[in-house]
Amino acid sequence: MINNCQHNTVLLHEAVNSLRIKPNGIYIDATFGSGGHAKLILSKLDKHGRLIVMDRDPLAIKIAHNILDNRCYIIYDNFSNMIKYVKQLNLLGHIDGVLLDLGISSIQLNDSNRGFSYMKNGPLDMRMNNKVGYTAGYWLSHAQYNDIYSVLYNLGEEYYAKYISKNICRFKKYNNIINTIDLSKIITRSYKSINKRSKKHPATKSFRAIRMFINQELEEIKLLLNYISYILSFKGILSIISFHSLEDRIIKNFMSPIATINSTNSFSIDQRSILKINKNKKFKFLKKIKPSLNEISNNRRSRSAILRIAQKIH
Numbered sequence: 001m002i003n004n005c006q007h008n009t010v011l012l013h014e015a016v017n018s019l020r021i022k023p024n025g026i027y028i029d030a031t032f033g034s035g036g037h038a039k040l041i042l043s044k045l046d047k048h049g050r051l052i053v054m055d056r057d058p059l060a061i062k063i064a065h066n067i068l069d070n071r072c073y074i075i076y077d078n079f080s081n082m083i084k085y086v087k088q089l090n091l092l093g094h095i096d097g098v099l100l101d102l103g104i105s106s107i108q109l110n111d112s113n114r115g116f117s118y119m120k121n122g123p124l125d126m127r128m129n130n131k132v133g134y135t136a137g138y139w140l141s142h143a144q145y146n147d148i149y150s151v152l153y154n155l156g157e158e159y160y161a162k163y164i165s166k167n168i169c170r171f172k173k174y175n176n177i178i179n180t181i182d183l184s185k186i187i188t189r190s191y192k193s194i195n196k197r198s199k200k201h202p203a204t205k206s207f208r209a210i211r212m213f214i215n216q217e218l219e220e221i222k223l224l225l226n227y228i229s230y231i232l233s234f235k236g237i238l239s240i241i242s243f244h245s246l247e248d249r250i251i252k253n254f255m256s257p258i259a260t261i262n263s264t265n266s267f268s269i270d271q272r273s274i275l276k277i278n279k280n281k282k283f284k285f286l287k288k289i290k291p292s293l294n295e296i297s298n299n300r301r302s303r304s305a306i307l308r309i310a311q312k313i314h
């Protein structure tokens with residue numbers, strides 16, 4: 001039984017139009033979710049067109065099997081492994097467009113059993129693929145102060161990471177952090193103990209940081225960008241929707257003009273590794289699109305979305 005199937009697709013038409021779909025082309029939607037983008041792509045393909053969809057979440061894959069047609073090839077895996085499948089299908093250099101819509105879907109967020117939301121009590125899981133790897137609760141129970149601090153500070157850009165990490169460590173001396181509400185309470189108390197108020201829920205940044213760590217989200221993007229030029233055809237399009245400044249920075253640097261590689265000394269190690277990659281791949285940045293005010297008012301989740309589009313030119 002598939003519950004919570006409502007996901008409001010972000011930048012639906014903008015993202016699909018950005019792929020400049022040829023009816024007989026071959027496309028990859030690497031973050032299928034509940035298939036909003038995928039269904040629109042399919043509607044633009046003729047009987048010769050092909051769509052490969054991927055997702056690491058078994059529930060998303062179940063949805064894909066329910067709704068898609070025989071022009072569609074479904075892959076249950078991380079998109080960082082895309083090259084393996086494209087090679088198996090003999091399609092290296094023949095893909096006309098790749099779309100990524102990063103982060104989690106509302107289906108994942110709204111299911112309290114998945115542990116992504118501080119608003120709903122449930123097991124502190126946070127794995128996009130809940131069949132492999134360790135849960136956020138397991139990690140927090142075994143991690144040292146420094147590791148927790150580093151995740152909250154670096155991935156969450158959480159200014160109070162020090163207090164929160166200390167309080168997590170204090171709490172776990174006597175109790176297990178099993179549920180989302182345990183963690184949410186520790187973070188909220190940490191804010192209160194230093195008299196800090198925040199416009200957003202105090203747990204917002206920490207929950208997102210832990211989710212990004214558990215799912216190695218930035219690593220996934222870097223791994224894919226590393227070889228995406230081998231996947232795409234000449235003039236193939238790469239369109240990526242991101243929701244977080246750290247993701248967007250990686251994508252922006254990857255798509256930025258090649259000229260910047262001459263002054264690599266002024267870049268961070270992360271940026272340099274991406275620029276080095278870009279040096280060989282030669283993408284041309286086409287456009288950046290943000291959701292309209294109308295979309296934001298209908299779907300609050302879209303407010304931080306940025307779509308960046310690039311074209312392979314060599």
Ligand SMILES: C[S@@+](CC[C@H](N)C(=O)[O-])C[C@H]1O[C@@H](n2cnc3c(N)ncnc32)[C@H](O)[C@@H]1O
Nearest residue numbers: 009031033034035036037055056057078079101
């Ligand atoms: C924002 S949703 C995509 C929504 C989709 N575009 C739609 O219209 O329904 C992101 C999806 O990408 C999947 N995902 C995130 N990172 C992934 C990765 N590295 N590999 C494969 N799937 C991933 C998540 O499991 C989730 O289902």
